[in-house]
Amino acid sequence: ASRGDVRFSPCHHHGSVGPMAGIITASMPVFVVENRAHGNHAWSTINEGLGKALRYGANAPDVLDRLVWFRDVLGGALGEAIRRAGGVDVRALIAQALQMGDECHNRNRAASALLVKLLAPEVAALDLPPAERSRILAFAAGNEHFFLNLGMAACKTATDAAHGVSGSTLVTAMARNGTDFGIRVSGLGDRWFTAPALTPVGLYFPGFGPHDANPDIGDSAITETAGIGAFAMGGAPAIVQFVGGTPADALRATRRMYEITAGESRAYRLPALDFRGTPTGIDVRLVLQTSILPQINTGIAHREPGVGQIGAGIVTAPRDCFEAALEALAEAAK
Amino acid sequence: ASRGDVRFSPCHHHGSVGPMAGIITASMPVFVVENRAHGNHAWSTINEGLGKALRYGANAPDVLDRLVWFRDVLGGALGEAIRRAGGVDVRALIAQALQMGDECHNRNRAASALLVKLLAPEVAALDLPPAERSRILAFAAGNEHFFLNLGMAACKTATDAAHGVSGSTLVTAMARNGTDFGIRVSGLGDRWFTAPALTPVGLYFPGFGPHDANPDIGDSAITETAGIGAFAMGGAPAIVQFVGGTPADALRATRRMYEITAGESRAYRLPALDFRGTPTGIDVRLVLQTSILPQINTGIAHREPGVGQIGAGIVTAPRDCFEAALEALAEAAK
Numbered sequence: 001a002s003r004g005d006v007r008f009s010p011c012h013h014h015g016s017v018g019p020m021a022g023i024i025t026a027s028m029p030v031f032v033v034e035n036r037a038h039g040n041h042a043w044s045t046i047n048e049g050l051g052k053a054l055r056y057g058a059n060a061p062d063v064l065d066r067l068v069w070f071r072d073v074l075g076g077a078l079g080e081a082i083r084r085a086g087g088v089d090v091r092a093l094i095a096q097a098l099q100m101g102d103e104c105h106n107r108n109r110a111a112s113a114l115l116v117k118l119l120a121p122e123v124a125a126l127d128l129p130p131a132e133r134s135r136i137l138a139f140a141a142g143n144e145h146f147f148l149n150l151g152m153a154a155c156k157t158a159t160d161a162a163h164g165v166s167g168s169t170l171v172t173a174m175a176r177n178g179t180d181f182g183i184r185v186s187g188l189g190d191r192w193f194t195a196p197a198l199t200p201v202g203l204y205f206p207g208f209g210p211h212d213a214n215p216d217i218g219d220s221a222i223t224e225t226a227g228i229g230a231f232a233m234g235g236a237p238a239i240v241q242f243v244g245g246t247p248a249d250a251l252r253a254t255r256r257m258y259e260i261t262a263g264e265s266r267a268y269r270l271p272a273l274d275f276r277g278t279p280t281g282i283d284v285r286l287v288l289q290t291s292i293l294p295q296i297n298t299g300i301a302h303r304e305p306g307v308g309q310i311g312a313g314i315v316t317a318p319r320d321c322f323e324a325a326l327e328a329l330a331e332a333a334k
Numbered sequence: 335a336s337r338g339d340v341r342f343s344p345c346h347h348h349g350s351v352g353p354m355a356g357i358i359t360a361s362m363p364v365f366v367v368e369n370r371a372h373g374n375h376a377w378s379t380i381n382e383g384l385g386k387a388l389r390y391g392a393n394a395p396d397v398l399d400r401l402v403w404f405r406d407v408l409g410g411a412l413g414e415a416i417r418r419a420g421g422v423d424v425r426a427l428i429a430q431a432l433q434m435g436d437e438c439h440n441r442n443r444a445a446s447a448l449l450v451k452l453l454a455p456e457v458a459a460l461d462l463p464p465a466e467r468s469r470i471l472a473f474a475a476g477n478e479h480f481f482l483n484l485g486m487a488a489c490k491t492a493t494d495a496a497h498g499v500s501g502s503t504l505v506t507a508m509a510r511n512g513t514d515f516g517i518r519v520s521g522l523g524d525r526w527f528t529a530p531a532l533t534p535v536g537l538y539f540p541g542f543g544p545h546d547a548n549p550d551i552g553d554s555a556i557t558e559t560a561g562i563g564a565f566a567m568g569g570a571p572a573i574v575q576f577v578g579g580t581p582a583d584a585l586r587a588t589r590r591m592y593e594i595t596a597g598e599s600r601a602y603r604l605p606a607l608d609f610r611g612t613p614t615g616i617d618v619r620l621v622l623q624t625s626i627l628p629q630i631n632t633g634i635a636h637r638e639p640g641v642g643q644i645g646a647g648i649v650t651a652p653r654d655c656f657e658a659a660l661e662a663l664a665e666a667a668k
Contacts (some may be wrong), residue, residue: 099572100435100444101605110434113447120454121472125464138455237605238433247605271435271571271581272606 012173012184015160016043017152017219019145020055020301020309021178028067029075031150033090035157042156044149046070046078049142050309055218057305073128077136081122088118090154091267093147094228098268098278103236104151105220105229106243106297106312111147116140152219155226162186162281169329170262171282174225174294174317178217178301183321185284188328195320200300202313203244214303216315221296227265227280230295230314231257235270243297243312253295253314254279260286260294284329287322346507346518349494350377351486351553353479354389354635354643355512362401363409365484367424369491376490378483380404380412383476384643389552391639407462411470415456422452424488425601427481428562432602432612437570438485439554439563440577440631440646445481450474486553489560496520496615503663504596505616508559508628508651512551512635517655519618522662529654534634536647537578548637550649555630561599561614564629564648565591569604577631577646587629587648588613594620594628618663621656 011018018024023045030043048066052058082088093114100110116137123136140146156173163172168186175182175192182192197215204210223229233239234254237247251272257279258264264277282294293316300311345352352358357379364377382400386392416422427448434444450471457470474480490507497506502520509516509526516526531549538544557563567573568588571581585606591613592598598611616628627650634645 096443101433109430110444110447113444113451116454117447117450117475120450120458121468121475124454124458124471125468127464130459130461134455134459137458141451141455240605241609247608271574274581275575 010175010177011219012156012175014043015041015156017149017156017175017222018045018055019047019148019152019220020053020218020299021057022219023054027071029070029079031078031153033150033153033157035161038157038161040157040160042153042160044153044156046074047143047145047147047149049139049145052306052308056299056301056308058308059306073132074136074139077123077126077128077132078119080126081119084122084125085118088115088150090150093118094151094154095267095269097147098228098232098235099271101236101238103223103229103232103239103297104147105223106299107144107236107239108147108151109144111151112140112144115147115150148220151228152222155222155228158226159222164189167333169284169325171225171284171294171325174221174282174296175219176216176221178214181216181318181321183317183325185325185329188325188332191328193321193324193328195318195324198315198318200298200311200313200315201244202300202311203242204300204311205309208302208310212302212304212307212310214301216296216298217301218298220298221294221317224294224296225282227261227278228268230254230297231261231280232268232270232278233297235272237272239297243314245314256292257295259290260292262286284322284325287319288326291319293317293319293322344509344511345553346490346509348377349375349490351483351490351509351556352379352389353381353482353486353554354387354552354633355391356553357388361405363404363413365412365487367484367487367491369495372491372495374491374494376487376494378487378490380408381477381479381481381483383473383479386640386642390633390635390642392642393640407466408470408473411457411460411462411466412453414460415453418456418459419452422449422484424484427452428485428488429601429603431481432562432566432569433605435570435572437557437563437566437573437631438481439557440633441478441570441573442481442485443478445485446474446478449481449484482554485562486556489556489562492560493556498523501667503618503659505559505618505628505659508555508616508630509553510550510555512548515550515652515655517651517659519659519663522659522666525662527655527658527662529652529658532649532652534632534645534647534649535578536634536645537576538634538645539643542636542644546636546638546641546644548635550630550632551635552632554632555628555651558628558630559616561595561612562602564588564631565595565614566602566604566612567631569606571606573631577648579648590626591629593624594626596620618656618659621653622660625653627651627653627656
């Protein structure tokens with residue numbers, strides 16, 4: 001990269017989103033998610049699972065071998081299975097999973113199981129060696145974040161549809177690159193409003209602690225931007241065992257996000273809040289009026305490459321992004 | 335049956351449990367569940383799914399065709415898949431599902447998806463025609479109560495292990511045959527203490543109402559006997575859309591059951607109650623002291639054979655069973 005042989009560009013600039021380091025190369029198979037109401041699309045890679053993974057900066061031989069298998073076998077097989085299934089209704093999967101203890105950012109156990117359940121009958125009939133069919137389903141079943149990238153792409157299609165409305169103060173993207181945190185605002189075009197990324201507070205895997213943590217990283221805050229993730233964690237009380245806090249904290253977090261959002265989801269409803277729709281559509285003005293910052297559930301990456309995920313926790317978007325966006329909105333309104 | 339060619343006997347008298355009519359014949363494949371701590375076993379059939387099903391009194395050609403397929407294909411295939419998977423840890427599945435919005439009686443969506451996820455890699459490698467592998471997984475994936483019978487058998491192995499303790503006032507079985515409701519008590523041998531079954535109060539499928547309902551029926555109250563089902567519904571708020579009431583009612587129901595139970599589960603914990611173990615072990619004395627009757631979530635069968643399930647709701651065990659058991663306990667203590 002330093003020699004200029006590899007060029008980097010943000011996923012968001014290519015209609016795509018990727019968790020953590022979010023690397024997408026030309027040879028990687030991707031899911032294609034369509035927003036049927038609005039006609040736009042988004043793309044995401046196949047989630048590699050926990051432990052050593054490219055998205056956490058690991059590039060050991062087993063990481064690369066898995067990516068080769070993705071390219072040569074898994075991508076094509078999942079593509080064929082999805083086509084045979086007549087596509088996957090990602091919004092319906094998210095809606096169900098939110099009633100099954102997921103918030104679809106740091107907890108995707110239900111959504112992943114539902115996705116495996118949907119695809120398994122098709123994969124089982126693919127014209128592949130038995131061991132390969134089995135490996136595909138075992139890989140999918142063994143990865144509790146198998147759904148994550150697909151859900152992120154669905155969120156991207158939702159927020160992209162809200163982008164570009166003149167005068168709109170809604171946030172349509174929040175993304176972090178491990179150094180800076182950036183937001184995009186519907187009425188302010190493709191500009192990013194950035195500030196230094198904060199470091200998540202949370203729970204660490206054995207042997208790691210806060211001094212090992214990299215600042216907040218990845219495109220996965222697209223989930224909160226679309227009204228799920230930490231915004232829906234009131235329906236995912238078990239997640240506190242992973243990110244810290246108590247079930248009451250999780251409910252409070254969701255309730256607090258209603259203060260800074262313009263609406264409530266009609267598709268995503270939380271039983272624990274009497275089936276109230278999740279808080280959706282962060283409004284720059286409400287963030288600054290209330291001084292309540294958008295909360296994000298996130299994985300924590302080691303600050304050195306090659307180690308991988310070392311924990312999970314909670315972080316907020318930095319206030320300065322919203323200050324800068326408000327100034328630009330005021331400028332644009334002149 | 336009236337000619338004496340068919341003999342009937344309760345499932346519970348054969349170490350087994352079956353939902354609703356609970357029919358098990360000699361030619362039906364069964365799951366075998368082992369209580370490894372105690373060494374005992376229980377058996378249950380494969381759940382047929384919603385709509386017309388033998389357990390709801392239906393015996394149309396498609397119902398019988400499905401049972402033939404169970405016998406000839408599905409039973410053997412699932413058996414082979416379970417053996418290849420090295421068995422299924424049913425307790426772990428229940429524990430996970432209770433943190434995913436199931437109460438594992440009237441809501442088994444998560445447990446069923448987790449079970450499909452576990453078996454899919456094995457089924458996909460079975461030496462069967464591709465369409466048959468696909469059909470097996472599509473059937474399992476299409477039945478949100480696929481897990482129910484397995485969970486019931488696991489509950490049976492748990493409560494059977496508590497049976498036969500001299501002087502014990504714990505309830506080790508609750509079962510209904512559509513006419514009578516019966517309980518067994520640990521210290522009172524194989525005797526059933528019965529009273530007329532009540533009729534559930536709940537929500538009906540379109541076109542049906544309370545006048546169509548059969549009184550409470552089936553062995554599935556073994557789930558409540560073992561501390562899940564209605565006893566765990568505080569962790570399953572979405573179930574109120576199926577059985578009626580509000581999420582707050584569901585929490586109240588679980589909290590109330592602590593008043594009549596001797597302990598709290600160490601395996602089954604509810605995030606919504608700060609990971610408190612589910613109320614487990616109904617004590618005959620506590621039921622009568624508090625006048626709180628065990629609550630049961632249940633399906634509602636049409637009172638005429640052949641129609642099937644017409645709704646779902648909530649019912650209690652009748653108080654007279656507990657009165658009769660207490661008298662017998664007093665008698666036994668003399």
